[in-house]
Amino acid sequence: MRDLEKTAPARLLEWYDSHARDLPWRIPPKQALNGVRGDPYRVWLSEVMLQQTTVAAVRSYFAAFTTRWPTVQALAAADDADVMGEWAGLGYYARARNLLKCARVVASDYDGVFPDTVDGLRALPGIGPYTAAAIAAIAFDRPAVVVDGNVERVMARLFDVHTPLPSAKAELTDLAGRLTPDTRAGCHAQAVMDLGATICTPRNPACGICPLIADCAAKAAGTAQDLPRKTPKKPKPIRFGVAYIVRRSDGAWLLETRPERGLLGGMLGWPGTGWAETLPDPVPPIAADWRDLSGEVRHTFTHFHLRLALKVAAVGMDARPSRGAFVAATDFRPADLPTVMRKAFDLVRTEVNQEPE
DNA sequence: CATACGTGGGG
DNA sequence: TCCCCAAGTAT
Structure with missing residues (x-):
């Protein structure tokens, strides 16, 4: 020694x-x-x-x-x-x-x-x-x-x-x-x-x-x-949630800055429900005619798997959200989003692009 | 001491 | 597909 x-x-x-x-x-x-x-x-x-x-x-x-x-x-x-x-x-x-x-x-x-x-x-x-x-x-x-x-x-x-x-x-x-x-x-x-x-x-x-x-x-x-030996890890539960993706007629997106504390704290994201093992009651952030996306976002965090359903809507210039704020299309960079939120954006863009104007 | 907290790459 | 893991910290 x-x-x-x-x-x-x-x-x-x-x-x-x-x-x-x-x-x-x-x-x-x-x-x-x-x-x-x-x-x-x-x-x-x-x-x-x-x-x-x-x-x-x-x-x-x-x-x-x-x-x-x-x-x-x-x-x-x-x-x-x-x-x-x-x-x-x-x-x-x-x-x-x-x-x-x-x-x-x-x-x-x-x-x-x-x-x-x-x-x-x-x-x-x-x-x-x-x-x-x-x-x-x-x-x-x-x-x-x-x-x-x-x-x-x-x-x-x-x-x-x-x-x-x-x-x-x-x-x-x-x-x-x-x-x-x-x-x-x-x-x-x-x-x-x-x-x-x-x-x-x-x-x-x-x-x-x-x-x-x-x-x-x-x-x-x-x-x-x-080596090294490690104590066994707990299994990850599956949690469910809904996110709302809103586009205004001028191209702006409805986004919110998440609370400082907790998961993705301080990051930009789409408004939505919390994420739980039973789907929380969805409360839309704005009055609109919602369409369910056929796909869902699957994402794994450190301690749970997430399945995130997406609802999309187009709104007019007079629409007032109950939470979040509209971000002009020119100010919005998808790269500013945490990965799970960027996945949601990518899914919306893919499905929307498959449709004719 | 245990738990919450992201993501992408490798086997 | 799924599990493991990576130059950890805060509570």
């Missing part, structure tokens, strides 16, 4: 120096070795986007955000609706709400400079234990213990830990801490995560090319495939 605590991090860094993935928010190891560090704003933005989200999904969003808002001050000055619209499609929308809150705190209370300690970072909105440690290590080169899903998996295998997650969290964090070096902590953290993402993968790990194979207890025991 004592030996592994020195050899494993050394092998890991050696591997990272030649195999680090090229990512837009990353300082290449050769530069990092010379003391170059990433812009804390970009490190923070990338880490928030990467929470429970794949690198592939994040790339285009990171490019769009940093182009539109190059600094934390620029982001802090943005309109809420613009930020939510730019985040649309990336999921976990509380991240976008907290992103904006955090940017405004940093801009107003910290003069635009991110705190450089784990505790200081941890106090900011949307920054939890993982993200605080990641920013402290990557942007400020502090020897923080960075533990994400990758690190948990690598540690569980390296030390052949059979305790299921999430119970094993504390134990795996302790093990990760033993391997965290005092220097190059940012590179070390990214190295473990890269290893987990590309070699020590959840399924079919590529142990044959792993730089830590000589240290890996699970490989020796033949248990790598089965």
